[in-house]
Amino acid sequence: MSEKKWPETWQEVNPGCMVFRPGSAAAYHTGSWRAMRPIWDNVKCIKCGVCYIYCPEGCVTEDADGFFEANLDYCKGCGICAHECWPGAIKMVNEED
Amino acid sequence: MNTAMNHPKSIIENFDLYAPKLVSKEEFFSPGHRACQGCGEALAIRLMCKALGKDTVITNATGCMEVISSLYPTTAWTLPWIHVAFPNAAAVGSGVEAGLTALRRKGKIADRRVKSVAIGGDGGTMDIGFQALSGAMERGHDMLYVCFDNEAYMNTGIQRSSGTPFLASTSTAPAGKKIPGNQVWKKNMAEIMVAHNLPYVATASPSYPLDFMKKVKKARRIKGPSYIHCLVTCPTGWRSASETCIKLGRLSLETGIFPLYEVEDGKYRLTVEVPEKRRPVQDYVKGQGRFRHLTPDQIQVIQERVDIEWETLMIKVNCSKSREELRAVREK
Numbered sequence: 488m489s490e491k492k493w494p495e496t497w498q499e500v501n502p503g504c505m506v507f508r509p510g511s512a513a514a515y516h517t518g519s520w521r522a523m524r525p526i527w528d529n530v531k532c533i534k535c536g537v538c539y540i541y542c543p544e545g546c547v548t549e550d551a552d553g554f555f556e557a558n559l560d561y562c563k564g565c566g567i568c569a570h571e572c573w574p575g576a577i578k579m580v581n582e583e584d
Numbered sequence: 585m586n587t588a589m590n591h592p593k594s595i596i597e598n599f600d601l602y603a604p605k606l607v608s609k610e611e612f613f614s615p616g617h618r619a620c621q622g623c624g625e626a627l628a629i630r631l632m633c634k635a636l637g638k639d640t641v642i643t644n645a646t647g648c649m650e651v652i653s654s655l656y657p658t659t660a661w662t663l664p665w666i667h668v669a670f671p672n673a674a675a676v677g678s679g680v681e682a683g684l685t686a687l688r689r690k691g692k693i694a695d696r697r698v699k700s701v702a703i704g705g706d707g708g709t710m711d712i713g714f715q716a717l718s719g720a721m722e723r724g725h726d727m728l729y730v731c732f733d734n735e736a737y738m739n740t741g742i743q744r745s746s747g748t749p750f751l752a753s754t755s756t757a758p759a760g761k762k763i764p765g766n767q768v769w770k771k772n773m774a775e776i777m778v779a780h781n782l783p784y785v786a787t788a789s790p791s792y793p794l795d796f797m798k799k800v801k802k803a804r805r806i807k808g809p810s811y812i813h814c815l816v817t818c819p820t821g822w823r824s825a826s827e828t829c830i831k832l833g834r835l836s837l838e839t840g841i842f843p844l845y846e847v848e849d850g851k852y853r854l855t856v857e858v859p860e861k862r863r864p865v866q867d868y869v870k871g872q873g874r875f876r877h878l879t880p881d882q883i884q885v886i887q888e889r890v891d892i893e894w895e896t897l898m899i900k901v902n903c904s905k906s907r908e909e910l911r912a913v914r915e916k
Binding site for chain 2: 492493494504506508509510511512513514515516517520534535536537539540541542543544545546549558560561563564565566567569570571
């Protein structure tokens with residue numbers, strides 16, 4: 488298995504196009520697709536984990552204090568967490584601000 | 585200070601509210617996959633993998649999930665995963681199960697239970713892969729089939745499938761002046777699977793994640809074929825806002841369009857309570873661009889059909905008996 492990012496000639500393609508590194512899609516950062524960014528307000532947060540369970544990317548993680556934050560390398564800014572957070576602790580802000 | 589600290593009792597009272605904290609934190613579907621923003625199907629896959637855990641082999645029919653998760657040379661999966669052609673996910677899934685059994689018998693792999701799971705979209709399940717699925721279920725392999733139904737061929741550009749609801753506008757059934765969208769009613773796949781006499785059939789939705797995960801875990805435990813039909817939102821194809829993904833799934837339950845139930849050995853049971861007074865179909869339809877052309881008369885037609893289907897299901901829920909119960913009566 489080569490350490491190159493992708494095969495350069497057809498001879499380097501694995502038989503059956505097999506991929507030997509599980510979860511290697513994580514090398515691609517989908518965060519660049521984002522137009523809006525979620526911001527957590529930890530005063531309002533009740534640590535219920537709704538944002539964590541509903542994130543299609545699986546990029547929301549719990550920190551040591553039990554609060555949640557998004558990994559902005561992967562967050563596509565869909566806004567599900569902000570829409571589903573019933574205490575209203577998550578706000579979507581423009582990426583440029 | 586937050587609400588939970590102000591009302592310490594509420595954590596126990598609202599156990600369901602805090603239950604997401606107890607879900608396994610291990611991810612088997614890595615971030616970095618190329619699903620659209622707010623993809624309900626990617627969410628459903630993530631939850632399904634969490635519920636399945638290790639010791640699973642996944643067979644994936646062609647469809648959105650194969651395209652977005654495995655752009656060569658990368659893969660988003662950390663479970664053993666195989667991509668097959670459109671029609672034969674169930675056939676390969678049953679082959680994986682038979683192969684694992686044979687290898688275990690010969691002592692070539694460790695003697696532990698590995699579940700074969702086949703997944704497909706609505707096209708790969710209801711149209712193209714239907715006979716392979718029917719065959720695999722009939723042969724009684726120890727496998728689980730999960731259909732992720734986003735109600736059209738979203739991967740290739742929103743062509744209608746037999747899962748597309750009545751009057752939805754798609755690229756091959758567009759809404760025009762004469763014909764308002766798709767002219768056929770959605771095929772009830774879960775009922776067809778019940779007719780195969782499976783030990784376990786369920787409908788699920790990622791809008792109710794704990795219910796969905798519970799069903800996947802239950803299906804994993806069952807020895808024999810099982811089928812889960814999962815309605816997932818597709819913001820691209822449904823022409824809805826990406827943040828309403830979860831809300832639309834919830835509305836589909838509250839309006840009675842897609843009730844969540846499970847059929848265990850012939851016995852129907854509703855798993856998520858539907859409000860006594862169901863919401864009008866109007867609420868579900870108005871958030872989606874594919875239903876934008878509908879007139880109040882057409883919505884009324886859909887409403888009537890939904891009411892009839894709902895009552896038919898309620899009769900089954902109230903009157904059906906499991907085969908075990910029926911057998912016990914005969915033995916007396």
